[in-house]
Amino acid sequence: MIAVIDYGMGNLRSVSRALERVGGKIKVTSDREIIENADSLVLPGVGAFSQAMENLDSLDLCSLIRQKIEEGIAFLGICLGLQLLFTESEEGKCAGLDIIPGKVKKFSFKEPLKVPHMGWNAVKKVMSSKCKVMEGIPDGSYFYFAHSYYVEPQDEIAVLTRTEYGLKFTSAICQGNIVGVQFHPEKSADMGLKLLRNFIEHR
Amino acid sequence: MLAKRIIPCLDVKDGRVVKGIHFLNLRDAGDPVEIAAHYSREGADEVVFLDITATIESRPIILEVVKRTAEEVFIPLTVGGGISAVEDIKQLLASGADKVSINTAAVKNPGLIRESSKKFGSQCTVVAIDAKLQKTGLSSDICHLTSDGKWEVYIDSGRTPTGLDALKWAKEVESLGAGEILLTSMDADGTKAGYDLELTKRVSESVDIPVIASGGAGNLEHLYQVLSEGKADAVLAASIFHYGEYTIKEAREYLRSKGIIARN
Structure with a gap:
């Protein structure tokens, strides 16, 4: 069973339906016991980093998520759910779960590029990565993004894909049992569903 | 690089699509869910539903349509029409809409924009602006007006002028989130x-x-013009797609042939 963690940060319906569409058995939950017994975790979320950490904290889920990840559970973070894995964010100068060393930074451009970075953009694989979640997805496929902050891992080895928007930012990470994507696979039509299917099949 | 988006828009009344849709192979050409799924298969980048009934009694109907769409369609869905309070936004998002588009209520109560973006995020708070050229002075001479035109914001489906300048209003809604x-x-x-x-x-x-x-979209060149010269980030169109004059795929290929970055 996949626990889709509900911590009050945005609508989880699309993520849940998309996971079900590709064969996932899911429970949308904030219940510690259900999360404890899940075989995979999905942490979705849109909105403010600081609010998200507050919510996770008040649900007493921070240490549980850390613990499950340490134990090796298959984990997928989407958008804000990716960013929360990092050490800290510029958004509200807030500490994150600190599972992946690195920072979450705000897009800041001199050139006339719009923020949020909103829409479909090409996702380029980092060839050294052996992560299976991108398997069968052609390099440079387009995925749907909607965000103003991006992650900067300290360690290059965690980078799975990069995307160009003013700079080449990390659009997906993979480290052991942890996968995190900045884009929304649940909103990225066929390629998004393919990624979710890969996550379910290779976990 | 970020692709320019092509977004078909459906007018929905009492849960049904209003303007005739001329596709083959649809079981029910009046069902917004089927049409949204069709556009998604064709490669639309997003879909917009505009609920033109939008009375209090009709709210449950559009919520049901949104729920069914979220089961089937895995591209972003924006819903507009009749949103006047945070509760409306909350319900639409909980039903599976990714963004809501606020028009009249944003003018009447700009605080709603701030509240929505704070509570649900900027990424799901779209403000719709209906703008009309103000015919000041020699209003019979249309040609001169466009050169130093000023656009006024209208609300209530274009019935009520607000006295707001469209450019200033655009900046204000941005600053509100x-x-x-x-x-x-x-x-x-x-x-x-x-x-x-x-x-x-x-x-x-x-x-x-x-x-x-x-x-104003009448052909594919119009899409190209507004994405290049007009500096738009996305194009919304209804009839050119609904009546089968062009497919989304044709539009994408045309734009790509003109050097516009569109999804492949």
Whole structure:
């Protein structure tokens, strides 16, 4: 069973339906016991980093998520759910779960590029990565993004894909049992569903 | 690089699509869910539902449509029409909409934009602006007006002028936390003679958030013009797709052939 963690940060319906569409058995939950017994975790979320950490904290889920990840559970973070894995964010100068060393930074451009970075953009694989979640997805496929902050891992080895928007930012990470994507696979039509299917099949 | 978006828009009344849709192979050509799924298969980048009934009694109907759409369609869905309070937004998002588009209520209560973006995020708070060229002075001489035109914001489906300048209003909604502007030229809407390039360009250049151009699409060149000259980030169109004049795929291929970055 996949626990889709509900911590009050945005609508989880699309993520849940998309996971079900590709064969996932899911429970949308904030219940510690259900999360404890899940075989995979999905942490979705849109909105403010600081609010998200507050919510996770008040649900007493921070240490549980850390613990499950340490134990090796298959984990997928989407958008804000990716960013929360990092050490800290510029958004509200807030500490994150600190599972992946690195920072979450705000897009800041001199050139006339719009923020949020909103829409479909090409996702380029980092060839050294052996992560299976991108398997069968052609390099440079387009995925749907909607965000103003991006992650900067300290360690290059965690980078799975990069995307160009003013700079080449990390659009997906993979480290052991942890996968995190900045884009929304649940909103990225066929390629998004393919990624979710890969996550379910290779976990 | 970020692709320009092609967004078909459906007018929905009492849970049914209003304008005739002329596709083959649809079981029910009046069902917004089926049509949204069709557009998604064709490669639309997003879909917009505009609920034109939008009375209190009709709310449950559109919520049901949104729920069914979220089961089937895995591209972003924006819903507009009749949103007047945070509770409306909450319900739409909980039903599976990814963004809501606020028009009249944003003018009447700008605090709603701030509240929505704080509570649900800028990325799901779209402000729709209906703009019309103000005919000041020698109003019979239309040609002169476009060069130093000023556009006024209208609300209540274009019935009520507000006295707001469209460019200033666009900046204000950005500062209040809107993540996107859906800009409709009332002058161009329904003409099929092309988007209002000057209006779109002026608005797009005056804000840092994406601008979706709407109103006036009659052929694929119009899409190209407003994405290049008009500096729009996305194009909204209805009839050219609904009546089967062009497919989304044809539009994408045309834009790519003209050097516009569109999804492959």
